Amino acid sequence: MIRSKFVTLILAGLLIISALPAGAQSDGPVYIVQPGDTLFAIARRFGTTVEAILEINAIADSARIFPGTELTIPGFSGVSGVLEFRTVTFGETLETIARQYAVDPADLARLNRVVKLDTLYAGQSLIVPQPELEEAPALAGTPRMVAREQTRLEMAARQNTNPWSLELLTGETAPRWQIAGMVLVDTLSDEPPALFFEPLESVTITPLPLVQGQTTVIRVRTTSPVLLEGALGDHQVEYFPGDEQEMVALQGTHALAEPGLREYRLELFDPQNGELVYAFEQAILLEPAGYGSTVLNGVPPETIDPAVTQPEEALIAELLAPRSPVKHWEGPFEDPSRYYTDELIAFFGTRRSYNNGALQYYHTGVDFYGRDTPIYAPAPGYIVFAGPLTVRGNATYIDHGWGVYSGYLHQSEIYVGVGDFVEAGEVIGQVGNTGRVTGPHLHWEIWVGGVPVEPITWIERSFP
Numbered sequence: 220m221i222r223s224k225f226v227t228l229i230l231a232g233l234l235i236i237s238a239l240p241a242g243a244q245s246d247g248p249v250y251i252v253q254p255g256d257t258l259f260a261i262a263r264r265f266g267t268t269v270e271a272i273l274e275i276n277a278i279a280d281s282a283r284i285f286p287g288t289e290l291t292i293p294g295f296s297g298v299s300g301v302l303e304f305r306t307v308t309f310g311e312t313l314e315t316i317a318r319q320y321a322v323d324p325a326d327l328a329r330l331n332r333v334v335k336l337d338t339l340y341a342g343q344s345l346i347v348p349q350p351e352l353e354e355a356p357a358l359a360g361t362p363r364m365v366a367r368e369q370t371r372l373e374m375a376a377r378q379n380t381n382p383w384s385l386e387l388l389t390g391e392t393a394p395r396w397q398i399a400g401m402v403l404v405d406t407l408s409d410e411p412p413a414l415f416f417e418p419l420e421s422v423t424i425t426p427l428p429l430v431q432g433q434t435t436v437i438r439v440r441t442t443s444p445v446l447l448e449g450a451l452g453d454h455q456v457e458y459f460p461g462d463e464q465e466m467v468a469l470q471g472t473h474a475l476a477e478p479g480l481r482e483y484r485l486e487l488f489d490p491q492n493g494e495l496v497y498a499f500e501q502a503i504l505l506e507p508a509g510y511g512s513t514v515l516n517g518v519p520p521e522t523i524d525p526a527v528t529q530p531e532e533a534l535i536a537e538l539l540a541p542r543s544p545v546k547h548w549e550g551p552f553e554d555p556s557r558y559y560t561d562e563l564i565a566f567f568g569t570r571r572s573y574n575n576g577a578l579q580y581y582h583t584g585v586d587f588y589g590r591d592t593p594i595y596a597p598a599p600g601y602i603v604f605a606g607p608l609t610v611r612g613n614a615t616y617i618d619h620g621w622g623v624y625s626g627y628l629h630q631s632e633i634y635v636g637v638g639d640f641v642e643a644g645e646v647i648g649q650v651g652n653t654g655r656v657t658g659p660h661l662h663w664e665i666w667v668g669g670v671p672v673e674p675i676t677w678i679e680r681s682f683p
């Protein structure tokens with residue numbers, strides 16, 4: 220009895236697969252040879268052999284393959300289109316992506332040599348068959364996750380679309396009832412894909428993949444007001460109201476963070492009763508930034524004594540941990556040294572050894588030229604620290620709100636005091652050579668969510 224049920228299930232599965240659109244009955248998708256590719260590497264990537272590729276493409280001489288050569292890939296006869304690389308965004312699954320390109324999820328998995336179908340991570344590079352415009356499969360479209368059991372008409376009305384444009388990948392018209400978790404394809408919509416259940420509408424994470432030392436921006440849109448909580452790797456993320464229906468969080472990625480996968484978890488709570496409404500979790504790829512390394516000799520020995528440096532680190536980390544709810548800045552930050560942006564002495568992120576010691580430090584900011592030249596506040600905020608420190612010398616830190624702070628180290632003069640509110644462009648001190656230095660300069664830091672990040676980005680673009 221059990222056995223016959225099992226067989227029935229398999230048969231049902233086969234029926235669904237056989238009902239998949241056959242596409243334009245192509246021999247397979249087309250891969251365009253990239254610089255640096257070899258036939259052997261291409262064969263390995265798609266789980267086939269050099270001989271099979273040569274045969275299906277009727278190529279006699281394997282030396283006649285160059286970057287730009289179009290190769291049909293054998294073993295995927297149900298798939299057509301040109302294979303392109305595409306980054307997985309947060310919330311996407313193999314199934315939603317397969318729906319978007321009208322391919323069988325199993326084929327998409329095989330194309331990418333994905334073994335476990337439920338483990339795509341955000342930031343992953345995926346090969347997808349991009350249909351040529353005139354021959355786009357009729358069933359390709361925008362994936363829509365069905366949030367709960369509902370009628371076809373109801374769902375179409377809610378998504379402001381034609382009920383008959385919602386199709387299942389199988390090519391059958393969608394049944395009258397849609398089942399929660401089912402992925403439909405909206406063939407007419409240009410809207411972004413609906414990947415989540417209500418009230419979660421979208422989650423946008425930039426950059427994707429995450430990069431060591433960079434500021435990550437997370438935007439969450441919901442269809443109704445909710446309270447958000449969650450974490451990105453080791454960091455608890457705090458969200459603040461952006462524009463309508465949007466919550467925004469800024470979080471720094473540590474410059475020394477181990478490249479690999481980070482779990483991102485988002486929890487939505489009912490603002491009335493505090494109950495958990497919906498939670499979503501997915502791994503995100505973190506990539507190395509390729510920072511270099513350097514040895515600095517001649518720094519004062521007491522400034523590299525852990526008995527001195529560690530309490531100072533702890534003091535600053537504690538000072539810069541709170542995330543005040545008011546965002547004081549608007550648009551890009553101004554240049555705090557004003558004249559020296561193009562001539563940095565030292566970049567952010569470089570691994571450092573002091574006096575030929577271990578390469579255990581890294582540069583937590585950027586260094587500008589200057590000597591007794593003015594330092595300007597790059598954006599408005601409250602002064603949370605102003606005074607002498609052993610490593611940092613005469614130091615000032617400004618709280619700009621939302622967990623964003625800026626720091627000014629090694630000053631000869633400090634012109635502000637704790638509790639002062641400064642405007643962008645206000646002179647707050649002078650460049651000097653106090654603390655752990657080998658000469659006069661302004662060391663400028665930006666901290667986001669308790670982590671020092673690459674600061675020049677904050678001058679070049681507007682956050683969030």
Ligand SMILES: [Zn+2]
Binds near residue numbers: 586661662
């Ligand atoms: Zn520095």
